[in-house]
Structures are given as C-alpha cells and as structure tokens.
Amino acid sequence: GSGSSKGRNGVPTRFSNVPGSYASSLGLYVAQETYRFSGKAAGKRYISVGLRLKGVSGSFNDAARRRGIVSHGAPYVSARDAGRSQGCPAMQQERARRLLPLLADGGLVFLFSPRDERWMRGDPWVQAAGDG
Structure with a gap:
C-alpha cells in the first residue's frame, strides 16, 4: 500500500491495521x-474485479473488512511495476479476473514480509526462523 513505503517504487517496510494508514496488513486472510x-487511477476510470478478505491474524489484520482491504485488479499493476494501492493486495486486471473467483x-x-519482526513473532499463523 501507499502507506507501506517511502516513494512510489520503494520496498514496503511499514505495515498497519489502522484505518486511514493506507498501509498493507500482514498475515493470513x-x-x-x-x-x-x-x-479511478491516473485520472482514468476503470472496471475490475475485487475479492473481499477477512483477516484472521488477530490484531495484525482483523480490521481488514472495516478498512476496505480487498484483493483487486488495477491498471497501475503490470509485469514491470506494482504501483501503490491504499493497502490492498493489487494485481494485473486480467490476472484478477482469472484468479480471484478461484479463491472466493x-x-x-x-x-x-521478513521486514516486520514483531509480526513474525506475534502472528499465530507464523513461526519465525529459530523459534523451534
């Protein structure tokens, strides 16, 4: 999401479950x-498919429905550039049309992300390396 890194092409380093943060939330959905x-992206309207997600990693992503976090197709995602959503896992539109109905x-x-040690230690669905 746009709140997960500095700049349009940065590697995500910040994750949040807070409404309005525009950051991605890690964990299982x-x-x-x-x-x-x-x-609407780059001033142009588009139509795509989305998939609603229920976060099940406790306080790391349980606000996903309230935040409107969904997986969706977007024109700003290509094979070369991921662009930035508002915290949602976005993908190429054609891929979304094929994949999201299969996951529904x-x-x-x-x-x-290996960049959030607090999440790796605290998410009930993750066992960080070295934990046994």
Missing part, C-alpha cells in the same frame, strides 16, 4: 465474496 467495481468463498491469502 480467508477469501470471501468477489464483486465488480469501478475505480474460503481460499487463503497470505501477505508476508
């Missing part, structure tokens, strides 16, 4: 329903 939506209604989505 259970995929829920898909939906179609209209968005119970599929698992896992957002991982």
Whole structure:
C-alpha cells in the first residue's frame, strides 16, 4: 500500500491495521465474496474485479473488512511495476479476473514480509526462523 513505503517504487517496510494508514496488513486472510467495481487511477476510470478478505491474524489484520482491504485488479499493476494501492493486495486486471473467483468463498491469502519482526513473532499463523 501507499502507506507501506517511502516513494512510489520503494520496498514496503511499514505495515498497519489502522484505518486511514493506507498501509498493507500482514498475515493470513480467508477469501470471501468477489464483486465488480469501478475505480479511478491516473485520472482514468476503470472496471475490475475485487475479492473481499477477512483477516484472521488477530490484531495484525482483523480490521481488514472495516478498512476496505480487498484483493483487486488495477491498471497501475503490470509485469514491470506494482504501483501503490491504499493497502490492498493489487494485481494485473486480467490476472484478477482469472484468479480471484478461484479463491472466493474460503481460499487463503497470505501477505508476508521478513521486514516486520514483531509480526513474525506475534502472528499465530507464523513461526519465525529459530523459534523451534
């Protein structure tokens, strides 16, 4: 998400479960329903598919539904550039059209980063290296 790093092309280093942070939330999600939506990027409107996500990693991502965190297709994601969402895992639109319906209604989505040690120690679904 745009709140996860400095600059448009930076590597994410900050993660949050706080509404309005525009940062991605790490952890395990259970995929829920898909939906179609209209968005706007670079001044142009687009239509894509989204997948609602329920965060199940406790305080690391349990606000996902309230925050509107979804996986979705976006024109600012390409094979060469990921762009920045507002905290959502975004992907190429064609990939979203093919993949998200397959994950709907119970599929698992896992957002991982080795850059957040607090999350790696605290998420009930993660066992950090060296923990046994």
